[in-house]
Amino acid sequence: MSIPTLTPFPGGLLLPAHKENATQSPIINAAMPQRLIFPLQYPAQQHHTVPAVPQVSVGDTVLKGQCIAQGDTPNTSCIPVHASTSGTVMAIEDHPVPHPDDTHTRCIIVEPDGQDKWITRKKADVTTLDNDVIFDRIAQAGIIGQGGAGFPCIDKLHSQDKAIHTLIINGAECEPYICCDDSLMRERADTIIEGTRILQQLLKPEHCYLAIEDNKPDAIAAVQKAAKDTAIDIIVVPTRYPIGGELQLIQTLTGQEVPSGNNPTDIGILCHNVGTVAAVYHAVALDEPSLSRIITLTGDSLDKQGNLEVLIGTPIDSLLDEMGVNRDTLSQVIMGGPLMGFAVHDLNSPVLKTTNCLIAATREALPPPKAEMPCIRCGRCEPVCPASLLPQQLYWYARDNDAKALTEYNLFDCIECGACAYVCPSHIPLVDYYRKSKHHLRQAADEKARADKAKQRFDAREKRLVEQAAARDARKQGGDKQSAIAAAIARAKAKDAK
Amino acid sequence: MNYTTHSPTPHTHTPGNVNQFMRQVLLAMLPGVVVLHYFFGAGVLFNVFVAMAVALAAEAWMLRLRKKPMRLFLSDCSALITAALIAVSLPVGVPWWLVAVGAFFAIVIVKHLYGGLGQNVFNPAMAAYALLLVAFPMQMTSWPAPAGEFHAAPSFVESLRLFLGLASSDINAIDAMSAATPLDTLKIEVNLGYTAPEAMTQLHWGAWQWLNLAWLVGGVYLLLKRIIRWYIPVSMLAGMLVVASLFYFIAPDRVAAPPFYLFSGATMICAFFIATDPVTAATSPKGQIIYGAGIGILLYLIRVLGGYPDGVAFAVLLMNLTVPTIDYYTKTRVYGHPAS
Numbered sequence: 001m002s003i004p005t006l007t008p009f010p011g012g013l014l015l016p017a018h019k020e021n022a023t024q025s026p027i028i029n030a031a032m033p034q035r036l037i038f039p040l041q042y043p044a045q046q047h048h049t050v051p052a053v054p055q056v057s058v059g060d061t062v063l064k065g066q067c068i069a070q071g072d073t074p075n076t077s078c079i080p081v082h083a084s085t086s087g088t089v090m091a092i093e094d095h096p097v098p099h100p101d102d103t104h105t106r107c108i109i110v111e112p113d114g115q116d117k118w119i120t121r122k123k124a125d126v127t128t129l130d131n132d133v134i135f136d137r138i139a140q141a142g143i144i145g146q147g148g149a150g151f152p153c154i155d156k157l158h159s160q161d162k163a164i165h166t167l168i169i170n171g172a173e174c175e176p177y178i179c180c181d182d183s184l185m186r187e188r189a190d191t192i193i194e195g196t197r198i199l200q201q202l203l204k205p206e207h208c209y210l211a212i213e214d215n216k217p218d219a220i221a222a223v224q225k226a227a228k229d230t231a232i233d234i235i236v237v238p239t240r241y242p243i244g245g246e247l248q249l250i251q252t253l254t255g256q257e258v259p260s261g262n263n264p265t266d267i268g269i270l271c272h273n274v275g276t277v278a279a280v281y282h283a284v285a286l287d288e289p290s291l292s293r294i295i296t297l298t299g300d301s302l303d304k305q306g307n308l309e310v311l312i313g314t315p316i317d318s319l320l321d322e323m324g325v326n327r328d329t330l331s332q333v334i335m336g337g338p339l340m341g342f343a344v345h346d347l348n349s350p351v352l353k354t355t356n357c358l359i360a361a362t363r364e365a366l367p368p369p370k371a372e373m374p375c376i377r378c379g380r381c382e383p384v385c386p387a388s389l390l391p392q393q394l395y396w397y398a399r400d401n402d403a404k405a406l407t408e409y410n411l412f413d414c415i416e417c418g419a420c421a422y423v424c425p426s427h428i429p430l431v432d433y434y435r436k437s438k439h440h441l442r443q444a445a446d447e448k449a450r451a452d453k454a455k456q457r458f459d460a461r462e463k464r465l466v467e468q469a470a471a472r473d474a475r476k477q478g479g480d481k482q483s484a485i486a487a488a489i490a491r492a493k494a495k496d497a498k
Numbered sequence: 499m500n501y502t503t504h505s506p507t508p509h510t511h512t513p514g515n516v517n518q519f520m521r522q523v524l525l526a527m528l529p530g531v532v533v534l535h536y537f538f539g540a541g542v543l544f545n546v547f548v549a550m551a552v553a554l555a556a557e558a559w560m561l562r563l564r565k566k567p568m569r570l571f572l573s574d575c576s577a578l579i580t581a582a583l584i585a586v587s588l589p590v591g592v593p594w595w596l597v598a599v600g601a602f603f604a605i606v607i608v609k610h611l612y613g614g615l616g617q618n619v620f621n622p623a624m625a626a627y628a629l630l631l632v633a634f635p636m637q638m639t640s641w642p643a644p645a646g647e648f649h650a651a652p653s654f655v656e657s658l659r660l661f662l663g664l665a666s667s668d669i670n671a672i673d674a675m676s677a678a679t680p681l682d683t684l685k686i687e688v689n690l691g692y693t694a695p696e697a698m699t700q701l702h703w704g705a706w707q708w709l710n711l712a713w714l715v716g717g718v719y720l721l722l723k724r725i726i727r728w729y730i731p732v733s734m735l736a737g738m739l740v741v742a743s744l745f746y747f748i749a750p751d752r753v754a755a756p757p758f759y760l761f762s763g764a765t766m767i768c769a770f771f772i773a774t775d776p777v778t779a780a781t782s783p784k785g786q787i788i789y790g791a792g793i794g795i796l797l798y799l800i801r802v803l804g805g806y807p808d809g810v811a812f813a814v815l816l817m818n819l820t821v822p823t824i825d826y827y828t829k830t831r832v833y834g835h836p837a838s
């Protein structure tokens with residue numbers, strides 16, 4: 001056992017937990033919905049991934065765990081899609097998916113047959129498996145980081161050419177309301193520990209930490225029990241938002257900061273959510289793809305609150321109905337937590353592998369935003385920023401669209417945790433400003449890259465033409481070809497310089 | 499169902515908003531106003547009333563011109579605070595038009611022509627004060643004698659006559675009423691060649707001690723309510739204490755002991771109500787400490803070496819100018835960036 005000394009991260013917030021209501025009862029299985037909706041591409045990932053190609057047609061019957069869409073070449077960054085129960089493919093069409101903007105994506109829609117009939121699975125004794133097989137099983141299982149950002153699990157692991165010295169399993173779960181990881185740790189600690197051991201076998205890190213916030217004593221006890229006689233250290237970290245943020249957790253546990261613009265794996269640290277490692281266990285040991293996850297259903301508009309094991313693809317509406325939603329008091333459904341989550345546009349949207357929490361909020365609980373007032377420069381936003389940014393300055397420059405200043409003030413190091421906006425007495429939606437500015441800057445950078453490329457091509461072509469002309473001249477005069485070319489280039493350059 | 503789909507993150511928020519903060523500030527000014535009233539009569543109430551009325555009218559006018567939502571911005575109370583600060587900084591007993599000019603200038607020129615709430619470089623109340631001091635030095639430096647053993651504060655009617663300018667023909671009345679403040683007295687006597695300890699026996703410090711104490715009480719209330727942070731007031735008072743101690747150590751017969759400066763003139767109202775104006779102060783804790791200390795030191799230097807008996811307005815305005823520089827050099831190291 002090697003317990004690291006904890007390094008507190010700067011800033012942060014102590015937030016009311018709001019987790020009591022949903023942690024009263026054990027995890028229950030959600031009812032089988034009328035239909036399941038499987039997006040071919042993860043809405044949050046549309047920039048990094050390509051859509052999967054359907055492997056089934058309308059009318060086909062599918063089995064639980066069957067791959068129904070995947071990339072057409074093995075090396076496309078494309079997450080395979082699996083049917084989460086057996087049934088019939090009803091349609092392949094555009095369907096609303098959860099996203100901060102009202103987004104539609106091509107989806108495979110399956111009507112369950114109620115049999116829940118599995119494909120054949122090959123259970124394995126993990127210790128005898130080759131690393132290649134383990135990688136393959138993880139890749140085939142379509143596991144996505146369950147913590148929030150939703151990176152494909154395999155992408156993180158594939159940075160394995162960089163040696164990983166520290167493996168961090170994130171059970172901090174710092175946002176209010178969310179308690180799916182808590183319930184998973186309390187009830188399925190063994191799965192988490194087994195999944196972690198698979199990653200240890202794969203990566204052979206020197207240290208392996210499982211971090212839990214100190215407001216979850218039951219989870220800590222359960223995981224400690226399950227981790228006995230393993231090389232996994234359970235680290236109890238102070239409850240402070242956003243300690244569950246990857247960068248903040250790494251800083252807390254190792255004292256190291258991930259250099260700006262790098263990934264944790266660049267400094268030999270790999271961080272995974274507890275739900276993700278549980279999915280790794282299912283994929284590698286049981287040969288089961290990622291088909292379900294635990295979701296916290298909470299909020300004052302629900303009769304019943306709790307943690308549900310939900311099939312991926314289940315429409316949000318059917319979950320709300322199951323928990324007895326009161327549509328008169330429902331003002332918005334937040335996917336994720338109240339700090340970083342977003343309001344769902346269309347309740348027909350399915351839950352995703354990244355959906356950790358659905359808050360069916362009343363107006364009283366999460367009131368609509370107050371009118372935005374001017375910044376009074378009170379400075380409250382600054383001491384809470386975990387990235388030590390100057391939120392106020394970023395806000396002024398975002399308003400002015402001052403790209404240079406935004407870069408200078410490190411806009412891209414903002415993790416969008418919302419701590420600054422949470423404390424702003426002028427109710428300025430600071431994170432919204434930052435997101436928009438990041439978007440503009442990225443667009444500008446893309447455009448510049450395109451223009452540069454075009455210019456390069458243009459210059460190359462010019463050069464080629466000049467050279468060809470010179471060669472022609474040289475041939476005509478029977479003179480020295482090389483010097484003619486050189487002279488022509490010099491002429492072209494002189495023209496450029498003017 | 500009243501379903502909303504666009505609300506920016508985060509969806510939850512600390513309680514409290516600008517208006518509530520501003521109202522707390524007004525509340526915290528009450529003790530100071532009560533003490534002013536006790537020692538100097540009802541004039542302070544007229545000052546506050548006229549300053550607020552003019553400031554609100556000017557604010558509404560500017561909002562209308564700039565096409566901003568009127569109700570929302572008027573309710574933020576910031577114009578009222580500016581007005582109140584001007585009103586209590588001016589000597590009690592000044593004529594009404596002086597107050598009106600100050601409030602109008604603060605809101606229209608200093609605040610709105612610089613872009614409105616949050617944009618102004620200079621503290622509006624102090625810029626107005628400085629303008630009035632330069633333009634009307636006579637009126638701006640004649641504080642009435644505080645009520646005490648020998649005479650009472652002017653009655654309500656007397657105060658009103660002064661305020662409306664009806665008493666000005668009666669030279670004797672003004673003369674009888676105005677008196678040098680402790681800071682004036684010290685400066686004059688020392689310049690006449692007396693030592694500071696001798697001068698101290700000549701002046702009546704009591705009312706000003708009470709007044710500063712009252713602002714201190716209000717300030718502590720704001721600190722406890724977390725409306726202001728301690729960085730500026732503490733660093734300002736500490737900055738002043740350090741230079742004052744130094745001067746006292748070097749030239750004990752030219753300057754008074756440090757507590758005198760802390761509890762005279764506008765020291766305490768400056769520390770807790772004026773220098774803490776968020777719009778025109780530095781932002782980071784480190785920056786605020788530098789900013790506050792700068793005001794404290796400048797304030798002392800102006801009082802002891804400068805031409806004016808008190809120097810709050812100039813100290814604050816000078817430090818306002820340094821804010822962009824302070825902010826620039828007190829930037830913190832960002833996560834994932836090497837120390838520069």
Ligand code: SF4
Binds near residue numbers: 374377378381427
């Ligand atoms: S908290 Fe809001 S009002 Fe205060 S400085 Fe930051 S952005 Fe401005």
Ligand code: SF4
Binds near residue numbers: 414421430
């Ligand atoms: S949202 Fe960005 S700027 Fe605001 S506190 Fe979080 S990291 Fe800092």
